[in-house]
Amino acid sequence: MATRKLSGKDLRKLGFPEGRAIGEAIKAMDEHYKGKSILHKKAMLKKVVENPGLYLKHEAWGPVAMALIIKTEHNETLALREKRIPYHIYGADGIEQGAINQMEIAMKLPVTKYGALMPDAHQGYGLPIGGVLATENAVIPYGVGVDIGCRMCMTMYDIPLAFxxxxxxxxxxxxxxxxKFGQAVFKRPKDHEVLDRGLFNEINILKSLKDTAWKQIGSSGGGNHFVEFGITEIHSEINEFNLPVGKYLSVLSHSGSRGLGANIARHYTKLAMDMTKLPGEAKHLAWLDLDTEAGQEYWQAMNLAGDYASACHHQIHDRLAAALGEQPLALIENHHNFAWKERDADGNEIIVHRKGATPAGEGVLGIIPGSMTSPGFIVKGKGNVDSINSASHGAGRVLSRTKAKQTLSKKEVKKHIKKAGVTLIGSGLDEAPQVYKNIHEVMAKQTDLIDVLGTFEPKVVRMCGDERFGEVD
Incomplete structure (x- = not known):
């Protein structure tokens, strides 16, 4: 005999407040307590509503407990600072006003300590792309971004350039x-130790994402993600790899943490916005206190997503190394869309968000790409305090995806790509070379932040989209 379902009215009588907690409780009962008696359900619900803190890690009641705590403890809207904290802008003349406006708001957050805006900056959600924000004991999911741990990875080979x-x-x-790009995945994904991490069984949101992570490992996202063959020219010996000056056939990839990172970002952004109420103009900058369980959960999940993104790149490069029949001389990688625990000049711990910005601490190697028809750069950081040890993560957009599709001609784009001597697989008008800033101008605006050790010239490029060679949709 089927048991009666408890209604929102029943839950309110048990002490549940109006709002999300009731919906989460009904969902938990439907998924985990089917067939249980009304008395059993009510007894369980009463325990949760009276002591939600005891059930935060419970598989069924964790989301209910979190919703109850948020409702009771985080219901007031926090005020922003009246005056923003000063910050450095690199290449202000080439940055759209929308990105600067977003940075101005970010610098008024109560948890903000320092900030900087890179020369490739453009408007995003919450923190602008190219924004660097240091906070005190707080992590902002949208300050990290949706594609957590998105990174660049390059391998170089001792193969004649004529090849x-x-x-x-x-x-x-x-x-x-x-x-593989976008929705396409390998029929037989390669295993990787990152998929064996215990966090996949310890954090509720990760339990539901492990299958997706397994299916997508070794693949790349859509949008501006790419894998390409090209020629790297080392101008200054890279001592870390004993790599001499010269030219090398190389593989360069750009991608992130796929569905794993995107779902982590969505889940914890919503949680942060529930827990930290901010004025409308700042709502996407809601943070999680690192002293809370939610903050610690996000930090662990974010780091897992970053390691997963790295694993995807390593598999891409392993597959191509096998296809080339060679082992790489060196591998260089760096990531953005992440938060790091670092120290300021006074030795205090800060949480540094780099949303579309490259780590550029003293001696830190990185890669800053241009577009499919312009060079990328191998760089070494100078450790500039004013930029919070950061540099740009690329050229930065001058045209939105919508504007690109409205204004660019497929014929002219194809002509431009052909003239540059680049062979293109996939992509669309929204990723045409013309949507990006001049990478040489961007690099000229950050000479205080990085030294250039080498360049990369793309030759054969693959991106998401139509798989006919050289087509631009």
Whole structure:
């Protein structure tokens, strides 16, 4: 005999407040307590509503407990500072006003300590792309971004450069066979130790994402993500790898944490916005206190997503190394869309969010890409305190995706790509080279932040989209 379902009215009589907690409780009963008696359900619900803190890690009642705590403890809207904290802008003349407005708001948060805006900056959600924000004991999910741990990864090979020009079709085939983009995944994904992490069984949101992470590992996202063959020229010996000056066939990839990172970002952004009420203009900058369980959960999940993104890149490069029949001389990688625990000049711990910004601490290696027809750069950080040890993560957009599709001509874009000597697989008008700032101008505005050790010239590029060679949709 089927048991009667408890209603919102029943839950309110047990002491549940109006709002999300009731919906979470009904969902928990439907998923975990079917067939249980009304008395059993009521007894369980009464325990949870009276002591939610005891059930935060419970598989069924964790979301209910969190909703109850948020409702009772975080219901007031916090005021922003009247005056923003001063911050440095690099290349202000090339940055749209919308990005600067977002940074101005971020610098008024009560938890903000320092900030900086990189020369590739453009408007995003919450913190602008190219924004660097240091906070005190607080992490902002939208300050990290949706594609958690998105990164650049380069491998270099001791292969004659003529191979690139003489074997273009073969290189295209290698990219087609060994890379996947967007919704496409490998039929037989490769295993990786990151998928064995205990966090997948310890944090509720991660339990539901492990299958997706397994299916997507080794693949790349859509949008501006790419894998490409090209030629790296080292101008200054990279001592870390004993890599001498010269030219090398290279593979460069750009991608992030796929569905794993996106779902972590959505879940904890919503949680942060529930827990930290901010005025409307700042609502996407809601933070999680690192002294709370929610803050610690996000921090662990964010780091897992970053490690997963790295694993995806390593598998991409392993597949292509096998296709080339060579082992790389060196691998360089760096990431953005992340938060780091660092120290300020006074030795105090700060949480540094780099949303579309590259770590550039003293001696730190990184890669700053241009577009599919302009060079990328291998760089070494100078450790500039004013930039919070950061640099740009790329050229930065000058056209939104919508504007690009409205204003660019497929014919002209294809002509531009051909003239640059680049072979393109996939992509669309929203990722045409013309949507990006001039990378040389961007690099010129951050000479105080990084030294350039080498350049990368793209030759065969694959991005998400139509798989016919050289098509631009």
């Amino acid at each position: 690139v020009h003489q074997n273009t079709d073969e290189l295209k085939d290698m990219l087609m066979e060994n890379t």
